Amino acid sequence: MRKPRRKAEETREDILLKAEELFRADGFSKVSIADIAAALGMSPANVFKHYHSKTALAVAITERHISRMSARLESLDDTVQVSERLLKVAQRLMESHLDDLRCSPYIFEMVLMTADTDFPSGRLYKQLLEEKFEAIIRAGIEAGIYHCPDPARTAKAVSAALASVLHPVFLVRSRPGELPERCEVVVELINAALQNPLDK
Amino acid sequence: MRKPRRKAEETREDILLKAEELFRADGFSKVSIADIAAALGMSPANVFKHYHSKTALAVAITERHISRMSARLESLDDTVQVSERLLKVAQRLMESHLDDLRCSPYIFEMVLMTADTDFPSGRLYKQLLEEKFEAIIRAGIEAGIYHCPDPARTAKAVSAALASVLHPVFLVRSRPGELPERCEVVVELINAALQNPLDK
Numbered sequence: 001m002r003k004p005r006r007k008a009e010e011t012r013e014d015i016l017l018k019a020e021e022l023f024r025a026d027g028f029s030k031v032s033i034a035d036i037a038a039a040l041g042m043s044p045a046n047v048f049k050h051y052h053s054k055t056a057l058a059v060a061i062t063e064r065h066i067s068r069m070s071a072r073l074e075s076l077d078d079t080v081q082v083s084e085r086l087l088k089v090a091q092r093l094m095e096s097h098l099d100d101l102r103c104s105p106y107i108f109e110m111v112l113m114t115a116d117t118d119f120p121s122g123r124l125y126k127q128l129l130e131e132k133f134e135a136i137i138r139a140g141i142e143a144g145i146y147h148c149p150d151p152a153r154t155a156k157a158v159s160a161a162l163a164s165v166l167h168p169v170f171l172v173r174s175r176p177g178e179l180p181e182r183c184e185v186v187v188e189l190i191n192a193a194l195q196n197p198l199d200k
Numbered sequence: 201m202r203k204p205r206r207k208a209e210e211t212r213e214d215i216l217l218k219a220e221e222l223f224r225a226d227g228f229s230k231v232s233i234a235d236i237a238a239a240l241g242m243s244p245a246n247v248f249k250h251y252h253s254k255t256a257l258a259v260a261i262t263e264r265h266i267s268r269m270s271a272r273l274e275s276l277d278d279t280v281q282v283s284e285r286l287l288k289v290a291q292r293l294m295e296s297h298l299d300d301l302r303c304s305p306y307i308f309e310m311v312l313m314t315a316d317t318d319f320p321s322g323r324l325y326k327q328l329l330e331e332k333f334e335a336i337i338r339a340g341i342e343a344g345i346y347h348c349p350d351p352a353r354t355a356k357a358v359s360a361a362l363a364s365v366l367h368p369v370f371l372v373r374s375r376p377g378e379l380p381e382r383c384e385v386v387v388e389l390i391n392a393a394l395q396n397p398l399d400k
Contacts, residue, residue: 157385163364173369185357193393 012050014040016064019057023106028058028113058110062121065107069096070128077135082143085136086158086194087187093129094165094183098176111168129159129166137194146194158190212250214240216264219257223306228258228313258310262321265307269296270328277335282343285336286358286394287387293329294365294383298376311368329359329366337394346394358390 018040022031033054037044051057073089080088100107111121134155140146148154164170165183174182218240222231233254237244251257273289280288300307311321334355340346348354364370365383374382 153385154389156382157389160364160382160386161361161389163370164360164367167364167370169369169373170363170367182356182360185353186360189354189357189361189390189393192396193389193391195398196392196396198395198397 008050011046012060015042015047015050016057016060020061020106023061023110024104028054028106028109033057058113059121062107062110063124065100066121066125066128069093070132072096073132077139082136082139083145083191085139086133086190087184089132089136090162090165090183090187091180094171094179097166097168097171098179101171108168108172112172126159129162130155133158140194147197148194154194161186161190208250211246212260215242215247215250216257216260220261220306223261223310224304228254228306228309233257258313259321262307262310263324265300266321266325266328269293270332272296273332277339282336282339283345283391285339286333286390287384289332289336290362290365290383290387291380294371294379297366297368297371298379301371308368308372312372326359329362330355333358340394347397348394354394361386361390 015036019031019036022036022039033047033051034044036057037047040047051060073092076085076088076092130152134151137146137148137151137154137158141148141151159166162183164174165179165186171179215236219231219236222236222239233247233251234244236257237247240247251260273292276285276288276292330352334351337346337348337351337354337358341348341351359366362383364374365379365386371379
């Protein structure tokens with residue numbers, strides 16, 4: 001009896017899970033598509049059919065990672081006062097990156113190795129940050145604590161201003177001990193800007 | 201007749217100039233201490249006596265580079281109004297980095313290759329930025345346009361907030377077209393913070 005043909009979606013999922021497992025164990029740069037295929041009992045050609053390069057695998061894995069990070073931030077909206085939200089979101093994201101740096105360094109390896117190639121996941125992360133910050137700014141305006149004529153433009157500025165605590169290339173080069181204070185003083189500066197009643 | 205013994209200072213200067221010349225021509229990673237010694241007609245041991253490693257050479261070259269960059273900023277203080285000074289300084293520094301990226305990429309190569317080793321030039325650059333921003337904040341307070349209870353602390357925040365347009369690791373990964381606007385929106389945000397009359 002012929003085995004039923006598995007759906008492409010399931011195969012892609014198997015490949016991603018196995019790739020992550022091997023990257024975690026041996027590092028992103030040391031694992032080849034052939035290694036992933038062998039570990040799955042598949043032909044390399046079959047893996048290539050679903051993911052044309054290691055970069056394509058890295059994009060798929062980091063995009064899922066970003067979505068999970070984003071989902072974990074949602075819960076903060078209901079439990080944290082608007083005035084504290086910017087700080088808590090920045091801290092939570094920063095800690096999430098630092099956890100990865102300690103416990104899943106292959107994620108940083110993927111991001112850093114592929115960042116030169118105009119990595120689409122970088123764009124996705126930037127967009128997530130800007131949307132998140134725009135929502136916080138709008139909530140602050142509604143609550144009467146923020147004044148801001150153009151939340152979308154200001155959200156871009158907030159995201160750029162927090163790059164030194166939220167961007168992987170900086171985090172990897174920082175002394176972890178410096179980061180919490182840096183995060184705090186930058187958020188303080190941003191809050192002073194958003195609370196300026198004269199800002200037009 | 202014996203040649204007069206050259207001062208160590210002059211030898212160090214010769215080594216630095218030759219090293220820069222070779223790094224510029226062939227790239228930092230491709231040039232060895234032996235190459236520099238050969239080009240100077242010296243023994244490698246003699247070069248090593250003055251600079252113990254290529255990193256030591258990179259530190260000396262980038263520190264001079266930072267000092268020159270800093271000196272070029274001084275002239276801005278007299279000609280630019282206080283309210284415009286932060287933007288002009290940030291733009292001038294950013295453009296100076298982008299010039300290096302185009303015309304002296306070996307400088308970026310040195311910074312990026314040695315940044316993992318807690319590069320002392322990185323600390324020097326950070327200190328230069330913080331001093332510069334603190335001076336601008338103090339001038340703004342004196343002129344009555346800025347309000348800021350702790351200029352030293354705020355200068356750290358300003359420096360961190362501008363990292364995405366002033367830090368080499370970020371510049372090297374950015375699309376140059378995005379940078380001028382990013383610089384402008386972040387400075388706008390910082391100015392709104394510094395101008396907040398309620399900030400205590």
